[in-house]
Amino acid sequence: MKLSRRDFLATSSVALGTVTHALGQTPAAPAAPAPPQTSFDPLRGNVGIFSGRGGTIGMFVAPDGLVVVDTQFPDTAKIALGNLKQMSPRQIDFLINTHHHGDHTSGNAVFRPSAAKHVAHKNVPALQKTQAAAGKSEAQQAYADTTYDTTWSEKVGAETISLKYYGPGHTSGDSVVTFQNANIVHMGDLMFYQRHPRVDRPAGASIRNWIVTLESVAKEHPADTIYVAGHAKVNLPVNVTRADLLKFRDYFSGLLDYVQKGIASGRAATEIVKVATVPGFADYEGSPEGTIQAAYEELTAKG
Numbered sequence: 299m300k301l302s303r304r305d306f307l308a309t310s311s312v313a314l315g316t317v318t319h320a321l322g323q324t325p326a327a328p329a330a331p332a333p334p335q336t337s338f339d340p341l342r343g344n345v346g347i348f349s350g351r352g353g354t355i356g357m358f359v360a361p362d363g364l365v366v367v368d369t370q371f372p373d374t375a376k377i378a379l380g381n382l383k384q385m386s387p388r389q390i391d392f393l394i395n396t397h398h399h400g401d402h403t404s405g406n407a408v409f410r411p412s413a414a415k416h417v418a419h420k421n422v423p424a425l426q427k428t429q430a431a432a433g434k435s436e437a438q439q440a441y442a443d444t445t446y447d448t449t450w451s452e453k454v455g456a457e458t459i460s461l462k463y464y465g466p467g468h469t470s471g472d473s474v475v476t477f478q479n480a481n482i483v484h485m486g487d488l489m490f491y492q493r494h495p496r497v498d499r500p501a502g503a504s505i506r507n508w509i510v511t512l513e514s515v516a517k518e519h520p521a522d523t524i525y526v527a528g529h530a531k532v533n534l535p536v537n538v539t540r541a542d543l544l545k546f547r548d549y550f551s552g553l554l555d556y557v558q559k560g561i562a563s564g565r566a567a568t569e570i571v572k573v574a575t576v577p578g579f580a581d582y583e584g585s586p587e588g589t590i591q592a593a594y595e596e597l598t599a600k601g
């Protein structure tokens with residue numbers, strides 16, 4: 299059957315809500331939202347990953363210790379906490395935020411009553427407050443009560459958890475979280491797997507130091523370390539290898555090189571961002587525009 303334009307509009311009330319409204323029709327009642335798709339995958343050494351909506355949640359679940367890294371959004375945080383409670387009746391020893399972004403901290407308030415301590419880099423609470431004020435979500439926030447400057451480490455049962463700040467990268471408050479015995483490192487958003495990353499310059503990001511950070515992290519951990527990425531291209535895993543980490547470093551080097559050449563040849567930022575991908579990284583998901591724009595701003599910043 300061929301649909302007339304009017305039929306098309308009537309059947310597209312969700313996508314074209316304002317249009318149907320203008321035609322004087324009542325938009326169809328929206329269907330109840332499907333529950334979010336979530337999964338929990340054990341990796342090794344009592345560490346697993348919870349995927350739902352937003353940044354990957356890391357979980358350490360042992361008879362003598364519980365640690366949660368990042369909290370996504372309230373709806374998936376409730377599911378993650380439910381999963382955790384089925385696995386262990388313990389109180390969470392440490393709730394950790396890798397950085398302040400909403401897709402890693404909006405579920406904090408769900409986990410906080412079940413956690414003894416809430417840890418993040420010292421720059422995170424202020425960044426999170428600024429973000430909450432901008433989004434008028436102050437009342438829904440829970441902030442870290444334990445912060446650190448360059449390193450933080452605690453024993454949790456037989457495991458040792460360490461946080462390290464390498465300087466500005468994705469933001470200016472990113473922690474790299476190492477589970478020493480399990481030999482697993484949660485990278486937060488310092489690692490995007492085959493996706494163009496967000497570079498949050500207003501929050502103090504630095505691509506140049508992000509490159510150095512990826513290099514240092516790779517050097518400071520064994521060759522067989524499992525790295526957990528904050529985000530991955532759809533249908534790809536978030537647990538990655540040292541080679542993946544170094545490929546992401548090469549992506550940034552290629553990005554800076556591409557943008558630097560554009561600047562040197564006198565091209566405007568608007569022209570430089572108009573490219574399908576960062577050259578050599580066509581398999582990366584999403585638009586590179588925001589990342590290229592951030593690189594341009596970083597390379598042309600004064601001082």
Ligand SMILES: [Zn+2]
Pocket residue numbers: 397399468487496
């Ligand atoms: Zn982020």
